[in-house]
Amino acid sequence: VPLLELAIMVPLGLLVLAPIGAYLSEGFAGLLIGAYNAVGPVLIPIFCAFYPFIVITGMHFNLMAVAMALAGRIGKNPITHPAGFLFQYTQAAACLAVAIKAKNADRKALAYSCAFSDAVPGISEPGMYGITFKYKTPLYAAMIGSAVGGLICVLMNVGSYAGGPPNLFTFPVFINPMTRATTDLKWMIVAVLISAVVTFVMTLVLYKDEKADEIDAQG
DSSP states (O other): OHHHHHHHHHHHIIIIIHHHHHHHHHHHHHHHHHHHHHHGGGHHHHHHHHHHHHHHTTGGGGOHHHHHHHHHHHSSBSSHHHHHHHHHHHHHHHHHHHHHHOOSHHHHHHHHHHHHHHHTTOOOHHHIIIIIHHHSHHHHHHHHHHHHHHHHHHHTTOOBSSOOOOSTTOGGGGSOTTTOOOHHHHHHHHHHHHHHHHHHHHHHHHOOHHHHHHHHHTO
16 A cells, blocks of 8 residues: 555656646745735735645745745845744744643643744644644634734834744844844844734633533544
8 A cells, every 4th residue: 555655646746736836836926926016014914814824735835936026126025034933933822822721631731842843943833733723713813913913013114134944043034134233133023922922812712622622522
C-alpha cells in the first residue's frame, strides 16, 4: 500500500497538484495587490482577520511576491508581515485561554504547548489543528483580536522592512534599516499585545469547555 500510494501521489503531486497550487497562489497574490491598490489600508484589518484561513491552506508561503511588490512601491510591507505576527500571537493567546479554562488534562497540556509553539518559535499548525480550528470559538476570538491589531497597524502606518517567518526572534524586521528608526517596531509590539489581550479575553468569554468535550467525543 505505501509503495502504491507513492507511485500514484508523487507524479500526481508534481505534475498536477503543485502547478494548480502555484497558479492559485499567484492569482491570490495578484488579487491581494489589486485590492490594496483599490481600497488601500482599509484592506489590512480584514486581511488580518481572515489570515488564519490563508495559513491553513498553505497560501501564506506564496505571499513573498506581495511583500516584494509592496516594499518596492511604498518602501515597506504593511500587509502580510503585520498580519503574520498578529496571527501568530492571537493564536497563542487563544490557546493560552483554552489552557486556563480546560478541565481535561490532555487538552490543557496540548493548549499550553500550542501557546508556546505559537509565541516563541512561531509554529502555528499544532494550535490551529488541535485547538482554534477544532473548537471554533478560539478561532473567532483570534480573528477579532487580529482585526483590532490590524486597525492599530493602519492607524500607525506599521510595516516591515525585511523578510522572515513571524516569531519571537524576528521582530527586528520592523526596524527601518536606513534610518534605524524603531517606530514601526514599537507600534507592532503594541498591536501584538493589544490584539493578544483582546483575543485572550474574547476566548475566555466565548470558549465553553463542555462544548469542547462534545467535539472531542465526536472524534
